Amino acid sequence: MPDTPEHASGYLLGHAALEQRRLLIQASYVRPWTARLLRRAGLTEGMSVLDVGSGLGDVAFIAAEIVGPGGRVVGVERDPAAVEAARGRAASGGYTDLVTFANADLSEFDPAGSGPTRQPFDALVGRFVLQYLPDPAAALRRLAGFLRPGGIVVMHDMDVSNTDASVPRCPLWDDCFALLSALFRAHRITPDFGRHLTRVFLDAGLPWPDVDSGAMAGGKAGSTVFTWLGSAVQAVEPLLGEAGIALPDGLVVDDGLVATLERAVRESHSMVLGNIHYGAWTRLQSVGLP
Numbered sequence: 501m502p503d504t505p506e507h508a509s510g511y512l513l514g515h516a517a518l519e520q521r522r523l524l525i526q527a528s529y530v531r532p533w534t535a536r537l538l539r540r541a542g543l544t545e546g547m548s549v550l551d552v553g554s555g556l557g558d559v560a561f562i563a564a565e566i567v568g569p570g571g572r573v574v575g576v577e578r579d580p581a582a583v584e585a586a587r588g589r590a591a592s593g594g595y596t597d598l599v600t601f602a603n604a605d606l607s608e609f610d611p612a613g614s615g616p617t618r619q620p621f622d623a624l625v626g627r628f629v630l631q632y633l634p635d636p637a638a639a640l641r642r643l644a645g646f647l648r649p650g651g652i653v654v655m656h657d658m659d660v661s662n663t664d665a666s667v668p669r670c671p672l673w674d675d676c677f678a679l680l681s682a683l684f685r686a687h688r689i690t691p692d693f694g695r696h697l698t699r700v701f702l703d704a705g706l707p708w709p710d711v712d713s714g715a716m717a718g719g720k721a722g723s724t725v726f727t728w729l730g731s732a733v734q735a736v737e738p739l740l741g742e743a744g745i746a747l748p749d750g751l752v753v754d755d756g757l758v759a760t761l762e763r764a765v766r767e768s769h770s771m772v773l774g775n776i777h778y779g780a781w782t783r784l785q786s787v788g789l790p
């Protein structure tokens with residue numbers, strides 16, 4: 501994938517308050533799916549885990565619950581505001597003995613640099629991060645190099661490319677949903693990246709992964725899908741303008757958007773989809789990377 505302004509300058513969505521709120525909303529709905537994925541991939545008590553692109557720490561905290569007091573988790577995150585927020589959450593959640601966060605870019609992070617991270621890790625995990633990297637396969641290969649032979653790699657990514665996200669069709673839902681993939685495309689980020697995980701694992705030189713997928717769906721009053729899409733459109737609105745992507749006619753993007761979406765979907769009696777997420781996991785050969 502070519503270098504782009506996003507790849508050169510940082511995470512597309514930044515870490516302003518609205519994006520942090522969006523990440524927390526997303527994390528709460530996807531939490532059970534991620535927890536199940538990590539367990540299926542083989543994470544278990546006592547393991548050491550490297551969580552890449554740790555954001556506000558949600559995946560690191562799930563991993564910490566799985567590995568328990570005998571394990572350890574290191575999150576790596578480039579954005580200092582996110583690291584600070586994650587450290588605060590670790591302190592208030594009682595995770596400080598188990599989880600630490602390093603403020604570093606993944607292209608430069610080297611666990612040999614800091615004390616408790618010196619040993620090879622048992623598992624590498626990452627959620628919604630590979631797609632933002634300029635060369636996901638090269639990054640994955642480098643990061644897998646921090647694992648012991650036989651270590652586990654598990655990545656969780658998404659697909660927001662669906663052009664038919666409501667049945668019966670709810671134009672407002674489909675149009676708002678389409679803004680996300682338009683923005684990704686404008687920044688040359690693959691909107692259906694989750695579906696590329698097998699190829700990315702193989703390009704990284706890893707063994708063929710197992711995969712699974714799940715979709716967020718809803719429509720009933722109070723469904724999480726409304727908060728998810730409303731908060732996402734609010735968080736990306738300034739970027740849409742910069743990229744020259746027009747909002748649907750008459751759409752007001754503010755805290756009322758969640759209710760507007762809910763009303764439109766209920767009027768059209770639709771079942772709507774949010775993002776589809778994909779997990780891929782594999783184990784390194786016991787002699788290390790091929």
Ligand SMILES: C[S@@+](CC[C@H](N)C(=O)[O-])C[C@H]1O[C@@H](n2cnc3c(N)ncnc32)[C@H](O)[C@@H]1O
Binds near residue numbers: 604
């Ligand atoms: C969509 S967020 C996901 C956060 C977290 N994994 C989760 O699922 O809640 C992606 C995160 O990856 C971080 N990130 C992106 N590129 C990175 C890089 N090159 N080095 C370190 N962190 C990076 C971003 O700053 C952002 O916090």
